[in-house]
Amino acid sequence: MIPVNTLNDRAVALFGLGGSGLTTARALMAGGARVTAWDDSPASVGKAAAEGIPTGDLNAADWSSFAALVLAPGVPLTHPEPHWTVRRAQAAGVEVIGDIELFVRERRRIGQPAPMAAITGTNGKSTTTALLAHLIREGGRDAQIGGNFGPAILGLEPPAPGRVYVVECSSYQIDLAPSLDPTVGILLNLSPDHLDRHGTMEHYAEIKERLVAGVGAGGTAVIGVDDAWCRGIAERVEAAGTRVVRISVLGPLDDGIHLDGTDLAVMERGRRTFTLPLAGIGSLRGAHNAQNAAAAFAAAHALGLAPETIAAGMRSFPGLAHRMEQVRTIGSVLFVNDSKATNADAAERALVSFEDIFWIAGGKPKEGGIVPLKPLFPRVRKAYLIGVAAPDFAATLGEAVPHEICGTLDVAVERAARDAAASGLPHPVVLLSPACASFDQFRNFELRGDAFRTLVEGLRLPPK
DSSP states (O other), X not given: OOOOGGGTTXXXXXXOOSHHHHHHHHHHHHTXXXXXXXXXXXXXXXXXXXTTOOBOOGGGSOGGGOSXXXXXXXXXXXXXXXXXXXHHHHHTTOEEEOHHHHHHHHHHHHOOOOOEEEXXXXXXXXXXXXXXXXXXXXXXXXXXXXXXXXXXGGGSOOOOTTEEEEEEOOHHHHHTOTTOOOSEEEEOOOOSOOHHHHSSHHHHHHHHHHHHHTOOTTOEEEEEOSSHHHHHHHXXXXXXXXXXXXXXXXXXXXXXXXXXXXXXXXXXXXEEEEEEEOTTOGGGOSHHHHHHHHHHHHHHHHTTOOHHHHHHHHHTOOOOTTSSEEEEEETTEEEEEOTTOOSHHHHHHHHXXXXXXXXXXXXXXXXXXXXXGGGGGGGEEEEEEESTTHHHHHHHHTTTSOEEEEESHHHHHHHHHHHHHHSOOSSOEEEEOOSEXXXXXXXXXXXXXXXXXXXXXXXXXXXX
């Protein structure tokens, strides 16, 4: 745990008592803060109280006594409207921050040479975070991984020489971290997402930009430039004096890292300085993973790792569950768990990586549905639709793709497996890449992916 000493002997309101909230409360208490914790869920309040965390109804609190409101990232800060605790804090002139902000303040207070790499973007954050941590560890250093992926950040080990923090940051977390100052900041890409929480794409992009704009003196911003939003951000960050390494999987770069066939080309002033082959690395299959690999390479190199060490680490990366995870092959049928694909942009990355796809899609839909995926429909042999989105997805598929509404995942897996096995194709793929959130039928995408894996593992014989 990292005790938060920056609020020692100060009264602090904390709202949101999920896993990260409980960890944050303990870290504040360990640093001497006087915490009053609360949640809209009585069960969460009861659990916190049973664990010795001071609780109290913040509705009835004297807000003028608080030095800060520490807000869980899942609680609305601005849209669709500020949470009631945010309104109370603002009325009393109390700052509203999150656990990432507490971490960066504590890191500065301690002053230990513990670099921080912070990763954000609409898609690819978790894979890039895990890959970068893997590379750092393969290079012989201690990588502490957390934030939006992995443990809550204040549950990690305290800053120390030789220790590197690799932190995935959601837009919600960045919005609550006004002084975020990573040593290396990574912005992978931007496409519409979470607009219900940020209002507009412009606001969403502005929040994401803060992570790379806040890179500390002498640090590096790694920015994907394959979308217009990020290209503009790269120009502004560089104009402000920060070193920028651009990455692309869509075209060549004179400076930066780009995809050349199945290789990553590291370029400086028009000259290739290193080539990193990606062919044969199953955990980094597809152009989207090439983008993740390019970002991790740039960040690891900025943190002092030699290119050869990075290349060796790439080859040993095992990949992540629920991100194009190859679950099993039955006969000639490959089953792939891409449950993390919660929007069309993420599903596109899986669809372009395979052919002869028996596609399981659906859930709670995001803005635009699967309309952006129409150019990839020829890769889909048949679609199996589940969840709330099924009727709308069926309308979009129309006559272009054979499809059926299955309703639930178990039905979809059984029918897709049967049809793929009977197809006679040399390499059919049953792909769960839902292009939707999971919340209509599963609490999160991990549980959806776990259910898919269990169903596939239960297929004992090649389906007829």
